[in-house]
Amino acid sequence: MRRMNNHMELTFPAIAPNEAFARMAISAFLVSADPPVSIVAEVRTAVSEAVTNAVVHAYQGAPEGAVTMRAALGGGLLRVEIEDAGCGIEDVPRAMEPLFTTRPDEERTGLGFSLMQSFMDAVRVTSRPGRGTRVAMEKRLDAPAREAT
């Protein structure tokens, strides 16, 4: 792990192929800090879940929506935000309950926020109905990867 400061911001259409793009982008961003592979894997999963939520829920598949991913490195800490300007979430605590989903018919599991919370050190969700949602996450890059819970 190398301690260094860096930041980036990317905006891309809320389409499913960009879930993989977002994972690749955060992986590439982390290369300069050289964290353990297990930590990169955890961050990739959390980012994938957050971007998928934007694609599936915020814009409900409408491709004109945009997702912005911001990331900052400093003092051995990664901060990453996934923000959309979609429909927003009426009840954030309920949306974050394990297994809660509005789309069981589409084989959504309701595990997205649970995985973000398991894999990251902090997850903060702010949302305004009709305006959008921001998921802000933090991860220490020098800590051992968490055990599965």
Add this chain to the structure above:
Amino acid sequence: MGAKSDVETKRWRRQGDTLTVYLAGEIDHCQAERLREEIEERLRDASVRCLRLDFSRVSFMDSSGIGMIIGRYKTMTARGGRVTACALKPPVDRLFRMGGLHKIIAIEEERCGA
């Protein structure tokens, strides 16, 4: 080269009542939707009683993959069949445990049919 690439690109195998799917790459929301359609198409054949999912070439999976697997589990149990999985790499194995899939799907250590 021909024989080798045939092995690398093998995606399906039917043996008796067992259909093996050789999954590959990253199973996210985008890929899970495609896989759901492809596997369901193959499962129209009602003589398939066991669906085996080979994860030896899967490098990443998120909750969308869990949903896709639970969906196929429902398809198979509805016909009295079952789902098994094999060759889970550590990141995929961890998702299996977090999603509770270990409780409903038998995990084989070796690559299916290897």
